[in-house]
Amino acid sequence: MSIPGTALKTGLTERDLDTLRGVEGTAGVSPQVSLMSAAEVDGEVYKKISIDGESAIYFLNNDVIESGRPFGAADMGGEAHVCIVDHTFIRKAMWGKKVLGSTIRLGGYEYQIVGIQKDSDSMLNAYTDTSSYDGTIMIPYTNAMNMSGASGITSVEVYIAKDASSGTVEKNLRKALNGIFNDADNAFSIFNMESLMKSINTTKAMMQAMLGGIASIALLVGGIGIMNMMLVSVSERTKEIGLRKALGAEPARIQTLFLFEAVTLSVFGGLIGVGIGELIAAIGSVALKIKFSFSPGAVLLGLGFSLGVGIVFGWAPARRASRLNPIDALRSE
Amino acid sequence: MADNQAEIKENSAAPAADPGAGERILPIRGDDGKRADHEADSDTGERILSMRGITKDYVMGSEVSHVLKGIDLDVNRGEFLAVLGPSGSGKSTLMNIIGCLDVPTAGEYWLSGRRIADQSEKQLARIRNREIGFVFQAFQLLQKQSARENVELPLIYAGMPERQRKERVEEMLERVGLADKMDYLPNQLSGGQQQRVAIARAISTNPTILLADEPTGALDQTTGHQVMDLFHDLNEEGRTIIMITHDRHIAAHARRIVRILDGNLLEGGELEDA
Numbered sequence: 001m002s003i004p005g006t007a008l009k010t011g012l013t014e015r016d017l018d019t020l021r022g023v024e025g026t027a028g029v030s031p032q033v034s035l036m037s038a039a040e041v042d043g044e045v046y047k048k049i050s051i052d053g054e055s056a057i058y059f060l061n062n063d064v065i066e067s068g069r070p071f072g073a074a075d076m077g078g079e080a081h082v083c084i085v086d087h088t089f090i091r092k093a094m095w096g097k098k099v100l101g102s103t104i105r106l107g108g109y110e111y112q113i114v115g116i117q118k119d120s121d122s123m124l125n126a127y128t129d130t131s132s133y134d135g136t137i138m139i140p141y142t143n144a145m146n147m148s149g150a151s152g153i154t155s156v157e158v159y160i161a162k163d164a165s166s167g168t169v170e171k172n173l174r175k176a177l178n179g180i181f182n183d184a185d186n187a188f189s190i191f192n193m194e195s196l197m198k199s200i201n202t203t204k205a206m207m208q209a210m211l212g213g214i215a216s217i218a219l220l221v222g223g224i225g226i227m228n229m230m231l232v233s234v235s236e237r238t239k240e241i242g243l244r245k246a247l248g249a250e251p252a253r254i255q256t257l258f259l260f261e262a263v264t265l266s267v268f269g270g271l272i273g274v275g276i277g278e279l280i281a282a283i284g285s286v287a288l289k290i291k292f293s294f295s296p297g298a299v300l301l302g303l304g305f306s307l308g309v310g311i312v313f314g315w316a317p318a319r320r321a322s323r324l325n326p327i328d329a330l331r332s333e
Numbered sequence: 334m335a336d337n338q339a340e341i342k343e344n345s346a347a348p349a350a351d352p353g354a355g356e357r358i359l360p361i362r363g364d365d366g367k368r369a370d371h372e373a374d375s376d377t378g379e380r381i382l383s384m385r386g387i388t389k390d391y392v393m394g395s396e397v398s399h400v401l402k403g404i405d406l407d408v409n410r411g412e413f414l415a416v417l418g419p420s421g422s423g424k425s426t427l428m429n430i431i432g433c434l435d436v437p438t439a440g441e442y443w444l445s446g447r448r449i450a451d452q453s454e455k456q457l458a459r460i461r462n463r464e465i466g467f468v469f470q471a472f473q474l475l476q477k478q479s480a481r482e483n484v485e486l487p488l489i490y491a492g493m494p495e496r497q498r499k500e501r502v503e504e505m506l507e508r509v510g511l512a513d514k515m516d517y518l519p520n521q522l523s524g525g526q527q528q529r530v531a532i533a534r535a536i537s538t539n540p541t542i543l544l545a546d547e548p549t550g551a552l553d554q555t556t557g558h559q560v561m562d563l564f565h566d567l568n569e570e571g572r573t574i575i576m577i578t579h580d581r582h583i584a585a586h587a588r589r590i591v592r593i594l595d596g597n598l599l600e601g602g603e604l605e606d607a
Contacts, residue, residue, distance in 0.1 A: 239473070240475065243473050243475070244486070244490075245434075245458065245461070246432065246434060246461055246467050247461065247462065247467070247486055247487040247490060247534070248458050248459065248460075248461045248462020248463070248487055248490040248491065248538075249458060249462075249490050250454070250455050250458040250459075250490075251454055251455070251458070252455075253490070326434045327429050327434045327435050330434075330469070330473070
């Protein structure tokens with residue numbers, strides 16, 4: 001949640017945080033402080049460092065450490081000066097140097113590096129232009145507050161107990177915060193991750209349903225097209241069918257003949273469709289710089305469906321062909 | 334069923350139509366009884382086709398049209414029979430019934446010892462494949478396939494393996510004098526040649542009967558005579574031929590003529606204008 005506070009009270013104090021910790025259903029409250037600063041390593045200054053002040057609890061609920069260790073309760077006092085750096089910073093400032101255990105200078109103090117952050121593979125990272133940015137360094141939030149000079153905490157992560165309902169906890173938090181800010185408007189905003197997730201999933205499900213619907217319509221149209229074509233083909237070839245029957249073709253044989261033609265059509269269409277689909281995906285991956293992933297399962301599913309469409313929509317015309325009376329068929333000139 | 338045939342023309346040493354006769358796959362030309370080598374009758378006396386009281390009615394709305402009115406017919410192996418009749422006489426309908434393409438409204442039809450009314454659709458297809466060779470007035474060749482492929486078709490349906498098929502097809506096309514045109518398409522062949530391809534196709538499965546519907550109808554006189562000569566030769570080799578025609582000159586090529594008029598069959602008699 002974000003707590004800009006009011007003109008009278010900007011942000012939360014430690015006591016306020018304790019109030020929040022007491023709210024039913026919560027399993028931890030983690031204040032967050034962000035600021036931009038400069039770091040000095042071996043005499044080199046890096047001006048565009050993003051500082052994230054976090055608490056020990058943060059690391060219990062977020063798996064961000066790749067090596068080294070997270071902050072512990074002992075680091076929160078303000079006396080310890082420990083930090084956790086990310087790969088961007090390492091690339092820019094500590095290439096070839098030992099990382100864990102080294103010290104860097106931040107905001108006038110020497111901080112020891114105790115951990116390295118994982119690289120997140122979010123799309124955000126793919127877009128971040130690292131030329132204008134020198135990396136992110138995490139320090140205890142108490143140190144960050146001193147660095148920034150802020151009087152209150154304006155950003156907090158609240159963790160929900162396993163069997164608590166996010167809606168209820170949100171309500172309770174709101175009550176508590178309203179108490180703190182005397183029901184002032186816009187003093188805070190709560191972002192409920194669970195409901196956010198739910199709405200994202202709903203959107204995703206809706207999109208999938210829509211795409212599925214569109215695909216189904218396309219298949220249906222295609223299938224009807226095939227059936228139509230087959231019916232025309234059968235009626236054009238009644239003489240041929242009659243002849244084949246006169247020469248001894250069993251009805252099943254005629255049916256197979258036409259079914260085969262329908263399936264060939266539909267599978268051929270399926271192959272073209274798969275080809276175009278993969279082509280669009282490849283172009284898209286180059287244009288959007290997203291990884292191109294080839295899924296054989298999807299291809300098989302697509303081809304399987306086109307096979308199915310061919311069989312389903314070709315069956316009726318094929319059956320009709322097999323049932324033609326040979327004399328009527330031969331008679332039609 | 335016991336034979337109550339009223340019209341036994343030929344040698345009655347012929348065995349009666351036998352319901353229990355076993356399957357004959359690609360029957361070998363019969364050489365029991367008379368030999369089929371000489372100019373005279375190639376009729377072996379063995380009855381292969383028997384019809385009793387064959388009737389065919391067509392219902393159109395409330396009207397009923399009686400196309401065939403109780404036809405009786407017997408054909409022996411090796412005969413060359415012409416069914417002569419004007420258009421509208423029912424001769425095409427009779428041909429369709431003989432060829433197992435149509436089902437009579439009433440009556441009994443026995444072919445090669447089998448009662449046709451008892452046969453399933455699948456069995457009928459088999460009979461058409463193995464027992465009957467069709468020759469149509471309009472040739473009825475598949476236009477997109479070569480002579481070879483056309484002749485091959487009934488053999489494919491008969492389940493013959495590929496190598497045997499190739500041999501057989503070449504043999505048949507040689508027999509009709511088209512050995513040099515095997516890979517030609519129908520539109521590259523003359524009318525007479527196309528009909529000969531059709532004949533090759535018809536005899537490829539060595540059928541009991543060669544059934545021809547106005548075989549010379551689409552051909553000029555000379556070519557027509559050529560086809561008739563071919564029929565002669567085939568008959569002399571022992572093949573049974575039933576030919577439908579309205580042309581008495583063509584009918585005269587056959588050894589036996591039955592006249593059909595208004596759905597009734599008449600045997601022999603003077604050849605008047607049909």
